[in-house]
Amino acid sequence: MAYYEDLAEVYMGDDVSPDFYAWVFPKCDHVAVGTDLGGGEIIRVEAHPIPEHPRPRRLSGRVALVGDAAGYVTKCSGEGIYFAAKSGRMCAEAIVEGSENGKRMVEERDLRKYLEKWDKTYWPTYKVLDILQKVFYRSNPAKEAFVEMCADDYVQKMTFDSYLYKRVVPGSPLEDLKLAVNTIGSLVRANALRREMDKINV
């Protein structure tokens, strides 16, 4: 525990986690470990697949899905708490509005308004994160390129703002262009590294 007092670790590599990351986070008087840890006392083991694929059907009659049930965890970051709460609220607001404050029973078309609002607000964010995950989580070298990219101040600012505002925020076109060039550079370097590693392994 003393080792992790001021330290959180994230590890990206398919030897531990094929499509995401492994982590060790300090939590008050213990550490939460998202991988195997040699030694240490295991207090509790938990496992749950993270539903990061929006369900093809989120509405049927007077039933609408929200949160994890709707598959609202974002790709790339695995963030689901905010989106679960927000979708619950949006759905509740559609019910209040559709029922005219409880004066009539809601129908599918009333609940559909929640889905329309949700998709309009968040679809671009889900799409961008989906593309990022497809590009950067597909192999270990691509993950290396991702880590390299995250050292950039502009990337850190964009990431921070996107977490804060829960949307992919528009950046500066010039910085975006520089970022695109650097990203391609990182991916090319990472692929060259993979080829070298493949040769060594052969």
Ligand SMILES: Cc1cc2nc3c(=O)[nH]c(=O)nc-3n(C[C@H](O)[C@H](O)[C@H](O)COP(=O)(O)OP(=O)(O)OC[C@H]3O[C@@H](n4cnc5c(N)ncnc54)[C@H](O)[C@@H]3O)c2cc1C
């Ligand atoms: C390992 C892991 C790490 C994560 N890390 C993060 C993170 O750092 N940040 C983040 O934002 N998100 C994170 N998430 C995702 C986040 O936890 C979920 O997206 C969020 O909790 C979903 O909320 P929810 O209300 O939709 O579902 P849940 O939190 O799953 O709530 C559903 C509730 O319904 C109850 N329930 C189920 N069946 C029934 C039934 N038949 N009758 C009554 N009750 C029932 C369940 O017990 C549960 O309490 C993580 C998820 C995992 C698994």
